[in-house]
Amino acid sequence: MTRSPVGWDVDSPVQAEVFVVWLDGDRLRLTGPDGPQPWLLQLGPTEHPVEVVDRIVRDVVGPPILVHSTSWRRDRDAVILSFVVVIPPELVGGMASVDIERAELARSEATAAPRDIAVGAVVEHGLRHLAWLVADDPVVAAELPPDWRPLLAAYVPEPFRALG
Amino acid sequence: MDPARQFTNRCACGWEFRGSLDAVVDATIEHGRRIHNMEASRAAVVEALGAGEPTVPPEEAGEPGATEP
Numbered sequence: 001m002t003r004s005p006v007g008w009d010v011d012s013p014v015q016a017e018v019f020v021v022w023l024d025g026d027r028l029r030l031t032g033p034d035g036p037q038p039w040l041l042q043l044g045p046t047e048h049p050v051e052v053v054d055r056i057v058r059d060v061v062g063p064p065i066l067v068h069s070t071s072w073r074r075d076r077d078a079v080i081l082s083f084v085v086v087i088p089p090e091l092v093g094g095m096a097s098v099d100i101e102r103a104e105l106a107r108s109e110a111t112a113a114p115r116d117i118a119v120g121a122v123v124e125h126g127l128r129h130l131a132w133l134v135a136d137d138p139v140v141a142a143e144l145p146p147d148w149r150p151l152l153a154a155y156v157p158e159p160f161r162a163l164g
Numbered sequence: 165m166d167p168a169r170q171f172t173n174r175c176a177c178g179w180e181f182r183g184s185l186d187a188v189v190d191a192t193i194e195h196g197r198r199i200h201n202m203e204a205s206r207a208a209v210v211e212a213l214g215a216g217e218p219t220v221p222p223e224e225a226g227e228p229g230a231t232e233p
Contacts, residue, residue, distance in 0.1 A: 010202060039177070056199075
């Protein structure tokens, strides 16, 4: 789940990092138009990040079930806003997917960001955030299909936080 | 400019396109706009391609087209 170090890339000062998640039977899987690697979007100075993510996902993948920002961090000489986007299985089509493995979170110090943040830690936190939302937010609780609940119950709920 | 010259552009996401300069520029702008919400000018794409220098010698160039990751 890495990006190639080549010249053409998203380079805005604020970027969205999209993790497209879907439920495959009893497994949560990661996918996207670039496969399971983080999907980066450029964010302009006047654009609302959630609107951009929703619009691009609708155009490229199809209508999502949920779009939620789950964390932020500094990376790639930018501020990266991470989003978990839940899609129904019928939208996956030929997009490559991988099972989502559990991961250790990148913990902050009392007054400092974590030194290293792995992609797996961002996804782990995103799903913990979703686990919190499904218990706390009536909109998320209503929109998320019921078979997600037992899987999210395994994630320790956490609200939005800065990862770096 | 030699119209037979072939160019290749690769995006960090894994997308790749090979073809004439105009085709690569158009495909890159479309890929950036649709997949990454990027608005790139023709000049910016040409610069990223290496100031107009070909990246694929004509004799090695195959059929133009895009490659998904």
